[in-house]
Amino acid sequence: MNLQPRPFRSHHDTPAVPAPRAAETTDATEEPEPPEAAPAPEPSTPTPTETPLDLAGIGIGPFNLSLAALAHHLPTGTAPLRTAFYEQRPAFHWHPGQLIDGTTLQVPFLADLVTLADPGNPWTFLNWLKANDRLYPFYFAERFHIHRAEYDAYCRWVSENLPGLHFSHQADAVRWNADRSCFEIDYTQLDADGEAHALGRTHTRNLVLGIGTAPHIPEPLRPLAEAPHVPVVHSADYLGHRERLLTAGHITVIGSGQSGAEIFLDLLRHRAPGRERLTWLARTPAFAPMEYSKLGLEHFTPDYTRYFHALPETTRDQLTAQQWQLHKGIDTETITAIHDELYHRTLNGGWPDATLTPGVSVRTAGRVATTQIELHLEHREQGTRSRLTTDAVVLATGYRERPLAQLLAGLDPYLRRDNAERPRVDAHYRLHLDEAITATGSHVYVQNAERHTHGVGAPDLGLAAHRSATILNTLTGTTPYPLPTRTAFTTFGLTPQTAPTPRPQHLVRLNEQP
DSSP states (O other): OOOOOSSOEEGGGSOOOOOOSSOOTTOOOOOOOOOTTSOOOOOOOOOTTSOOBSEEEEOOSHHHHHHHHHHHTOOTTSOOOOEEEEOSSSSOOSSGGGOOTTOBOSSOTTSSSSTTTOTTOTTSHHHHHHHTTOHHHHHHHTOSSOBHHHHHHHHHHHHHHSTTEEOSEEEEEEEEETTTTEEEEEEEEEOTTSOEEEEEEEEESEEEEOOOEEEOOOGGGHHHHHSTTOOEEEGGGHHHHHHHHHTSSSEEEEOOSHHHHHHHHHHHHTSOTTOOOEEEEOSSSSOOBOOOOTTGGGGGSHHHHHHHHTSOHHHHHHHHHHTHHHHSSBOHHHHHHHHHHHHHTTTTSSOOSEEEEOSEEEEEEEEETTTEEEEEEEETTTTEEEEEEESEEEEOOOEEEOOOTTTTGGGGGGBOBOTTSOBOBOTTSBBOBOHHHHTTTOEEEESSOOHHHHOTTTTOGGGHHHHHHHHHHHHHTSOSSOOOSOOOSSOOSSSOOOOOOOOOOOSSOTTOOO
């Protein structure tokens, strides 16, 4: 759906999600929503007197939620920012299909939305515990790595109480308005059924894209995954299909990362001993543990991010491919739990009916009769091929960054790209744009769309608050959130990279009409 008649309503005419409570300095003025029975009001052209927002965000996942939280609670003495964040979904949910009982985050609870930049912020995980009268139970539980469901509930609490978040708003297009020296965002407001309810337009001096990632389905399996009633599902939808999957005679899990391991373990625990009928396949040469040594984890520090960003493009691309075990491995607790479960099942004198085979890729896939799936496999090291017939497939094949091309089509003439036609991103997480835009002090920031320029830490929750603080420091030209100058014991490179200093904004000041 991409409804874009001209002209649009202004952001100031758009009903917002109900907001709390405190002084809402980040919200634009809003009018009440028209009665449901009435037709959507005719759009009107925004008047030149309407002041653009300081910052608009597209997407409300953990990263833009972090930015919104830090932008809402700027330290005393910092000029308030006028912000708004838009999300197509009706509410916040973090990987709901993978919230398997007992699964935990792979980062400590300190990697919440704000703590590593602003421990005194009201939107910390600890404040969520206090608000829900769970601080003492958490204290005695002595958990450093919290349950995923707990993290999801925490983020949802923030999203339901933080002003300036607009759910059920689908961003359709972004353009540069040279006359007003700002960006304009066309969006569709959706009703409870996900259908178009109203159209709108927002003007903003700065934009941040946090549209996240999408489930990746390998090409050979895409036709089966897209066909109705075929039991081929991505791990993102696992819990919604688990009961159906468990009725299948034989189940195959494809993917060697943490999600694949957790799903294999969950299926194993729900199958009767001796009648497991499970296969776990992976392209990686081993079911390998994630690099979790203390010095290894320093690849997820701002120090390493600066080092990586300063490397040549070809070197960065080589490193990204080599560092898979930093973010695609399995935590040792899950590996241990799988082995313990398999071992326990040998106590009756037999081996479990489970096959775990790394080093295998799926060449092609198809249907057998009407109920089964045939996978054509290749083992790289042996150079052999075989076929596997199965009744259901779970694809734990990861995620890919959502492409920005369609959303940013209106900015394409202004974008600067690298040799692989990817957007270039500077050290402050800003897209390289034509000087016709940047000379006005306006920028487009990205969150989790910069792995090719900033390294393996781009999707890591532990760097969320630091990146958000960097964006706000850069946007304001000040340091509302002072950041550490050193974060790792490792010195990456013979010439250490120093933290970049935010450059002051252009002559056009925030909250000032051009």
